Amino acid sequence: MNQYQHILVAVDLTEDANTVLTRAKDIAAFNQARLTMVHVIEPLSVAYGSDIPLDLTTLQQEITEQAQHRISELxxxxxxxxxxxxVxxxxxxxxxxxxAEEKDVDLIVVGSHGRHGLALILGSTSTSILHGAKCDVLAVRVGSK
Known part of the structure; x- marks a missing residue:
């Protein structure tokens, strides 16, 4: 029996996504597992607060289209x-x-910049994913080594 059946790889839209995606693909191939890729867009109203007196709809749509194009390229x-x-x-x-719960994922693969000290205490996305996951999480080190 293969260890993993369904792997969810979460990517950002930087060049680091290639490293994370390649690692996830290799693990999926080794386990003959299904691979699903996701990119999460934080709504601008959440990221910048609702105090902004602008209609962010057009900008949000442009961000979404760019994300979908980049995900498709990857x-x-x-x-x-x-x-x-x-997306x-x-x-x-x-x-x-x-x-991960909806799709019965048994491994989440994310990139991590390997922060330590204050940045680690304050948390990062990969740390938050690790602490709340009900399945295995693999943090792939990316960025400067």
Missing amino acids: ADRIDLKDQDQL VYGRPEKEIHRL
């Missing part, structure tokens, strides 16, 4: 089907936990 590199590419809205850790 997916093409590893032959990931359209139904396994997700969702909300707080990254909450949406990743929700998707």
Whole structure:
């Protein structure tokens, strides 16, 4: 029996996403597991507060279109089907936990910059994902080494 059946890889839209995605793909191939990729967009009203006297709809739509295009590019590199590419809205850790439970995921793969000291205490997305997950989490070290 394979250890993992369904892997959820959470990516940002930086070059680091390639490293994280490659690691997730390798693990999925080794386990003959399904691979689903997700990018979470924080709504601008959440990220910048509701005090902004602007209509952010157009900007939010542009961000979404760019994210979908980038996710599609990443997916093409590893032959990931359209139904396994997700762009969702909300707080990254909450949406990743929700998707992991909904889709019966048994491994979440995320990138981590390996912060320590004050940055670690204050938390990061990968730390938040780790602490709330009901399945295994693999943090792939990215960025400066």
